[in-house]
Amino acid sequence: MxxxxxxxxxxxxxxxxxxxxxxxxxxxxxxxxxxxxxxxxxxxxxxxxxxxxxxxxxxxxxxxxxxxxxxxxxxxxxxxxxxxxxxxxxxxxxxxxxxxxxxxxxxxxxxxxxxxxxxxxxxxxxxxxxxxxxxxxxxxxxxxxxxxxxxxxxxxxxxxxxxxxxxxxxxxxxVVTGKPLSIGGSQGREGATARGCVFSLLEALKVLGQSPESQSVVIQGFGNVGRHVALDLYERGFQIIGISDSQGGIYNPQGLNPQELYECKLKTGSVVHFPQGERITNQELLELECDILVPAALEHQITGANASQIKAQLIVEGANGPTTPEADQILEEKGIFVIPDILANAGGVVVSYFEWVQGLQAYFWSYEEVDQKLERLMRKAFLDVYELAQKKKVSMRLAAHMIAVSRVAEATRLRGIYP
CATH class of the missing domain: 3.40.50.10860 (Leucine Dehydrogenase, chain A, domain 1)
Incomplete structure (x- = not known):
């Protein structure tokens, strides 16, 4: 892979x-x-x-x-x-x-x-x-x-x-996070990666001066991340026009109901059998005309071969490493705003951290507490990255990695070499 x-x-x-x-x-x-x-x-x-x-x-x-x-x-x-x-x-x-x-x-x-x-x-x-x-x-x-x-x-x-x-x-x-609630899991852990994506997206729309209600969305991947992103955005008034899984995608410019799509997937094994839309390939899905694209499948889906065909104006990387370096350069030249994976999909590890903290204390929080803490942390992280990107006149990806590498390098320098 x-x-x-x-x-x-x-x-x-x-x-x-x-x-x-x-x-x-x-x-x-x-x-x-x-x-x-x-x-x-x-x-x-x-x-x-x-x-x-x-x-x-x-x-x-x-x-x-x-x-x-x-x-x-x-x-x-x-x-x-x-x-x-x-x-x-x-x-x-x-x-x-x-x-x-x-x-x-x-x-x-x-x-x-x-x-x-x-x-x-x-x-x-x-x-x-x-x-x-x-x-x-x-x-x-x-x-x-x-x-x-x-x-x-x-x-x-x-x-x-x-x-x-x-x-x-x-x-x-x-010792692990993402456990069932009955053995020490956290409220809000399921779907946390997706909610982190959504909070990042909402903050991006705010700084870009755009309204959620006018946005059309395409989501590649209908697993844990893609499905929860679709459900959350649908409830917030976004228009979901394309969704795919490993077998292919479904497209409807009039909009898709992700809950009905999920029920279809449970019955038939794939979203491609959904009757209220046109069946398309994963590659065709990535190149659909839309405002927001959420790649939430596997690595290297947006490449030098297809990046020039991407029509979305905003990309939220729900997957890890969905964009190759060559593609990233093309997207930047096209002026597409990309919320990079290490920021966009960090919601899962943030709530994993919350679960770990709760487990160590044997004291657990409500769903509302978890979600409020997640939203606060994700919005702050987004603004930290956005402000550095604006200050240094670099992409969001470069700004995110500059912050991350600087923090790890500082910790490495301070700790020194043992022995």
């Missing part, structure tokens, strides 16, 4: 971006060298007894990029195209994401090469528990706190928490 159809390696793109930032920020060469490499990368073999009695070996990874601002934080994804380079890149992006919203975390990421849709619940549980047991030396509330990502959910987090707790001999709810 790190190697995309346009030939861009996600890890190499992250390193090249850091090198550019190091030059702009005049980073100390030693600090720059530290930030270019992950602190540690673990590759594990995961034997799983399948339902038919056979034994199958899966490969898994966990990467810590930089832990100078706090314990590692980052999701675990189950996907057939997971690679170590992809996980390294996503761990680095988590470092920047946590820093840009000023959370006391470093960046981590994990993944297993598998197709969770082809595994039975028993096989999925066996894989998760064995993977967790291999990661135990790295995990802990003060060390590394996983969360859900592509192909994983609250049930997977519950299995991870239970496996870790069995090893310790007592319950350790704060």
């Amino acid at each position: 790190a190697e995309k159809t346009d030939g861009v390696n996600l890890w190499q793109a992250v390193v090249e971006q850091l090198d550019h930032l190091a030059s702009l920020l005049q980073l100390d060469p030693g600090v720059h060298a530290i930030l270019r490499e992950p602190k540690r990368a673990l590759e594990v073999s995961i034997p799983v007894k399948m339902d038919d009695g056979s034994l199958k070996i899966f490969k898994g990874f966990r990467v810590h990029h930089n832990l100078n601002r706090g314990p590692g934080k980052g999701g675990i994804r189950y996907h057939p195209e997971v690679t170590l380079d992809e996980i390294k890149a996503l761990a680095a992006l988590m470092t920047w994401k946590c820093a840009v919203v000023d959370l006391p975390y470093g960046g981590a990421k994990g993944g297993v090469i598998c197709d969770p849709k082809k595994l039975s619940p028993k096989e999925l549980e066996g894989l998760t528990r064995r993977y967790t047991s291999e990661l135990i030396p790295l995990l802990g509330p003060e060390r590394d706190i996983p969360a859900p990502d592509v192909g994983t959910n609250s049930q997977v987090m519950a299995w991870i928490m239970d496996t870790f707790s069995m090893d310790k001999g007592y319950s350790v709810p704060s």
Whole structure:
């Protein structure tokens, strides 16, 4: 997955971006060298007894990029195209994401090469528990706190928490976030990434002097992020004209009801079977005429090959790394306002942080408290980035990374080198 159809390696793109930032920020060469490499990368073999009695070996990874601002934080994804380079890149992006919203975390990421849709619940549980047991030396509330990502959910987090707790001999709810409420999860965790996107978008429209009611929206991806973005924006009066999932998209210039679309997906397996719209491909969806585009699927969907065809005026990156560096330059030249991934989709890690804090205190907040804190933090982070972008006359992406890298570099410099 790190190697995309346009030939861009996600890890190499992250390193090249850091090198550019190091030059702009005049980073100390030693600090720059530290930030270019992950602190540690673990590759594990995961034997799983399948339902038919056979034994199958899966490969898994966990990467810590930089832990100078706090314990590692980052999701675990189950996907057939997971690679170590992809996980390294996503761990680095988590470092920047946590820093840009000023959370006391470093960046981590994990993944297993598998197709969770082809595994039975028993096989999925066996894989998760064995993977967790291999990661135990790295995990802990003060060390590394996983969360859900592509192909994983609250049930997977519950299995991870239970496996870790069995090893310790007592319950350790704060070892993961994104858990079910009944075992220490947080109100407002489901849909938090999407609400962070929405709060960022609303703040962008405010500074751009635009009204939500007049905006047409296209959303690529109808998983946890895309679906909740669609539902939230629809309730706020935005017109959702295009939505897609892995099988393709549906388009209706008169507007789509995302709740009806979700019910169709539950019944048929995909949004493409929705009767009230035109079936289109994911590439056609990205190039639709619209005001706002929300790429909320996988990496590198907007590339040098299609960026010139993007017609949206505002892009909110709900996915991690959906835009290649070449595409980013084209979008900037076209004058498209981009809210970058490390800012736009940070709502998930923000509420994960809230969940972790609540778990450590064994004191839990209401949904309203969580949402108010999330909105306040996301709006502040957006304005910090926007103000720097205006001051330095740079893109929002560059401004966000300048803030993030500066914060991590400062922590690295202050802590020094041990021994």
